[in-house]
Amino acid sequence: MARTDRLFRLIDSLRRLPAPVTATRLAAETGVSQRTLYRDIETLRAGGALIDGAPGYGYTLTEDTALPPQTFTREEIEALMLGLAEVPHRGDAALAAAADTALGKIIATLPDRQQRQAQHAAVMVRRYERSTAAVADMSRVRHACWEEVALDMIYRDRAGAETKRRIWPLATVYLEQSVMLLAWCCLRHDYRMFKSDRIVDVIQTAESFRPRRAGMLRDYLARLQRGG
Known part of the structure; x- marks a missing residue:
């Protein structure tokens, strides 16, 4: 995997995985050794990303300079959470993965208070009947x-x-x-x-x-x- 692609995958993992994320989990997500992961963390920090944590404690992305800040009302956050939560129940695996990544990017751009609202939204989606699964890709x-x-x-x-x-x-x-x-x-x-x-x-x-x-x-x- 190209280094640029690996760094994008690392920043995506930090956006969407529950913090703090262990080095072991991040290394598995990006397909590298932990030694390479530590170097990639330092590369992101040098590029302006604020990443708290250290080996043995896990990592938290506290400020993502790659994405501009966004603000939403509480109901707008609830609507986004509801819509994205529907995707795994209706779409295929590729769309479900894209919804997960999109959610991580959205949350990463929110102020601290709105990040907490998004992570503890008062809406949930449950489906007891699955829609018919596609055969082809x-x-x-x-x-x-x-x-x-x-x-x-x-x-x-x-x-x-x-x-x-x-x-x-x-x-x-x-x-x-x-x-x-x-x-x-x-x-x-x-x-x-x-x-x-x-x-x-x-x-x-x-x-x-x-x-x-x-x-x-x-x-x-x-x-x-x-x-x-």
């Missing part, structure tokens, strides 16, 4: 949406029959118990909805449909609203 689908590149997809219908088709992915929609992919199907030459738990595999192609995604998504949503 949905992070590939989201990447293709943003990059506006076609995907070759293997899709299983309700009867279990599999078809291979090329699609132009437009957006993912999170419903009560499932995740739907909105796309243009090159096989059917029309818009289609695909259930994520029936997508067996997706492979990114070199075919680009940029810059048509925004307009196509707008047209498809307008058709859905008309009941078409």
Whole structure:
């Protein structure tokens, strides 16, 4: 791992893990020896990050100069906590990890009093029924949406029959118990909805449909609203 990437991972770990974080835990998070970790801590300190602690006591990020300070009302903090807490229940593993990292960054930018409010927020999310899990790697689908590149997809219908088709992915929609992919199907030459738990595999192609995604998504949503 490149040194810059390692330092970013270290600062992220200090933001999101409960303080003080032991050197053993930080070394495991960044994939380095403890000796290298101590050098990385000193590098971050030299760069302006205020990190309290020492070997044997654990470390606390008390001021993060890489992120500008933010202020939120208590209800705004509660709303952020509620929204991010929903992600692991609705999204895939990549989105859940991103929500955890985002939360750490948000908390790191708050004043001390608001950090305590965020860490002891009066809202919790519990789900006793899990939504249907996706089979394919949905992070590939989201990447293709943003990059506006076609995907070759293997899709299983309700009867279990599999078809291979090329699609132009437009957006993912999170419903009560499932995740739907909105796309243009090159096989059917029309818009289609695909259930994520029936997508067996997706492979990114070199075919680009940029810059048509925004307009196509707008047209498809307008058709859905008309009941078409």
